[in-house]
Amino acid sequence: MNPLAVIGRVVISALGETGRLSVFTWRGLSHVVRPPFYWRLIAQQMLRIGYFSLPVVALTAFFTGGVLALQIYHGSDQFNSESIVATIVALGITRELGPVLGGLMVAGRASAAIAAELGTMRVTEQIDALTTLATNPFKYLVVPRIIAAMVTLPLLVFVGDVLGIFGGFVVGTQSLDFNAGVYIKTTSDFLELEDITSGMIKSAVFGLIIAMLGCYHGFNSKGGAQGVGRATTNAVVASSILILASNYVMTSLFFSS
Amino acid sequence: MSSSIPTKDAKIELTGIEKRFGKKTVLNGLSLTVPKGKSLVVIGGSGSGKSVMLKCILGLIKPEKGRIRVDGKNMLKATTQEREKVLTKFGMLFQNAALFDSLAVWENVAFGLIQGRNMKRAEAKEIAIEKLGRVGLTPDVGELYPAELSGGMQKRVGLARAIATDPEIIFFDEPTTGLDPIMADVINNLIVDSVRDLGATALSITHDMASARKIADYIAMIYKGEIIWAGPRDEIDRSGNPYVDQFINGRADGPIKMDVLKP
Ligand SMILES: Nc1ncnc2c1ncn2[C@@H]1O[C@H](COP(=O)(O)OP(=O)(O)OP(=O)(O)O)[C@@H](O)[C@H]1O
Ligand SMILES: [Mg+2]
Numbered sequence: 001m002n003p004l005a006v007i008g009r010v011v012i013s014a015l016g017e018t019g020r021l022s023v024f025t026w027r028g029l030s031h032v033v034r035p036p037f038y039w040r041l042i043a044q045q046m047l048r049i050g051y052f053s054l055p056v057v058a059l060t061a062f063f064t065g066g067v068l069a070l071q072i073y074h075g076s077d078q079f080n081s082e083s084i085v086a087t088i089v090a091l092g093i094t095r096e097l098g099p100v101l102g103g104l105m106v107a108g109r110a111s112a113a114i115a116a117e118l119g120t121m122r123v124t125e126q127i128d129a130l131t132t133l134a135t136n137p138f139k140y141l142v143v144p145r146i147i148a149a150m151v152t153l154p155l156l157v158f159v160g161d162v163l164g165i166f167g168g169f170v171v172g173t174q175s176l177d178f179n180a181g182v183y184i185k186t187t188s189d190f191l192e193l194e195d196i197t198s199g200m201i202k203s204a205v206f207g208l209i210i211a212m213l214g215c216y217h218g219f220n221s222k223g224g225a226q227g228v229g230r231a232t233t234n235a236v237v238a239s240s241i242l243i244l245a246s247n248y249v250m251t252s253l254f255f256s257s
Numbered sequence: 258m259s260s261s262i263p264t265k266d267a268k269i270e271l272t273g274i275e276k277r278f279g280k281k282t283v284l285n286g287l288s289l290t291v292p293k294g295k296s297l298v299v300i301g302g303s304g305s306g307k308s309v310m311l312k313c314i315l316g317l318i319k320p321e322k323g324r325i326r327v328d329g330k331n332m333l334k335a336t337t338q339e340r341e342k343v344l345t346k347f348g349m350l351f352q353n354a355a356l357f358d359s360l361a362v363w364e365n366v367a368f369g370l371i372q373g374r375n376m377k378r379a380e381a382k383e384i385a386i387e388k389l390g391r392v393g394l395t396p397d398v399g400e401l402y403p404a405e406l407s408g409g410m411q412k413r414v415g416l417a418r419a420i421a422t423d424p425e426i427i428f429f430d431e432p433t434t435g436l437d438p439i440m441a442d443v444i445n446n447l448i449v450d451s452v453r454d455l456g457a458t459a460l461s462i463t464h465d466m467a468s469a470r471k472i473a474d475y476i477a478m479i480y481k482g483e484i485i486w487a488g489p490r491d492e493i494d495r496s497g498n499p500y501v502d503q504f505i506n507g508r509a510d511g512p513i514k515m516d517v518l519k520p
Contacts, residue, residue: 117359120358121357124353124355124358125351125353125355126355126356126357126358128312128315128317128351128355129349129351129355129356129357130357131315131316131317131344132315132317132344132347132348132349133368133369133372133373133418134341134344134345134347134369134372134373135368135372135373136341140372
């Protein structure tokens with residue numbers, strides 16, 4: 001087989017996929033701002049996507065903060081390490097690690113769950129049934145998930161920020177013998193509101209990515225159980241990669257000046 | 258094709274519908290008229306495109322060619338809003354019921370009332386329980402989830418959901434498959450009542466000739482993606498069409514060949 005033809009086919013199919021995803025995202029977002037709104041479903045999705053992800057995100061952030069403190073301490077020349085550890089933990093968690101790791105954890109949980117649920121609804125004709133009951137599947141299924149993910153992810157990440165910094169604080173004061181007061185003071189001196197808000201803005205975008213890719217792959221799944229399985233895997237892989245890529249773009253935008 | 262379904266006062270008009278999946282042509286220039294306030298039954302072999310035809314009318318599948326009119330409105334050219342408006346006139350029973358498995362049975366039945374018509378939940382629930390009663394299901398079934406029901410019960414819930422909003426047009430995809438003979442007859446009566454009392458237009462698909470004879474005003478037979486015969490119910494026995502004769506008498510020998518391997 002001609003290798004150029006293979007490359008060509010791969011590129012074309014990737015472009016086609018990007019195009020379809022863009023159209024899907026556009027359709028989803030256009031419905032977000034138009035009534036009717038299904039408040040009940042939005043609340044339900046907030047519970048599922050946000051609240052039930054809380055333990056995972058909290059634990060991830062806590063241990064990440066702790067391990068960060070250890071590494072920075074052993075990596076630095078011990079001189080002045082107290083303030084270095086506190087600063088880097090605070091900035092690292094709020095700017096990058098909190099949103100990114102939180103986003104990845106929720107991608108694993110929520111994106112997969114969304115793709116599996118909607119995929120099953122697709123292959124069992126439940127999405128068709130919605131249409132025949134005069135209900136727009138985009139409004140009923142996609143919009144509540146977008147809104148729920150975009151609202152709850154920043155909140156989750158905020159909790160993650162607090163716990164991540166606390167993880168660094170615990171390790172610092174308990175095993176590195178830092179002074180608790182100095183640690184807290186350094187953290188609050190160096191941490192600025194922007195560090196926290198930039199992370200929360202990032203995580204809202206991650207929320208959109210998670211909901212969108214879960215819905216997209218679920219909606220387009222076909223072929224029974226195997227198809228739903230494939231949709232689930234694709235949703236997690238694609239949303240994780242997009243989270244990392246978009247994070248890079250946003251970091252370079254936010255922190256370039 | 259010898260069609261003798263009156264074409265004036267048509268509720269639904271299909272003209273020259275073509276639908277392919279990949280290389281496979283499923284509907285091949287299919288034309289059919291469903292008269293207003295009448296019950297039309299479509300018969301035809303398994304895999305002949307009956308369900309695909311219903312989904313084309315509902316806009317769930319887009320045909321490559323042809324025209325679909327509902328109340329004179331061209332559905333394939335309609336905007337999303339226009340189509341959504343027309344869809345409020347429809348009720349549809351899916352072949353495999355397609356119940357929402359995350360909702361209780363009564364919520365399934367009440368779905369069109371609550372979401373489509375903004376009815377209060379309590380009020381919609383009452384109607385749902387009443388409709389469940391009409392398909393032979395007790396109120397306590399309403400509290401169960403679809404996964405807790407037998408296949409035939411799911412089908413009946415699907416029926417109750419299809420008729421819950423008293424739609425103008427009802428599609429039944431194999432309404433009696435999977436039901437015992439007595440329950441099948443109850444459902445037949447229900448369909449007849451919906452058409453006669455509510456004045457609904459019904460388009461049903463069935464393999465069950467007894468059911469077809471009972472619920473149909475008109476019968477049409479689909480073969481290889483086309484309507485090969487259509488006419489009033491009572492004329493089906495003297496259609497003079499060998500395909501129809503073979504089908505309604507259920508004979509393995511005849512012009513319709515089944516691709517089965519003999520040992
Ligand atoms: N989504 C789809 N993708 C590809 N092929 C399809 C799809 N839906 C239906 N088909 C094909 O179209 C043909 C007609 O299917 P359809 O479901 O309309 O049959 P049917 O007449 O309803 O049969 P049955 O009586 O067994 O329900 C079948 O051969 C099927 O393989
Ligand atoms: Mg069928």
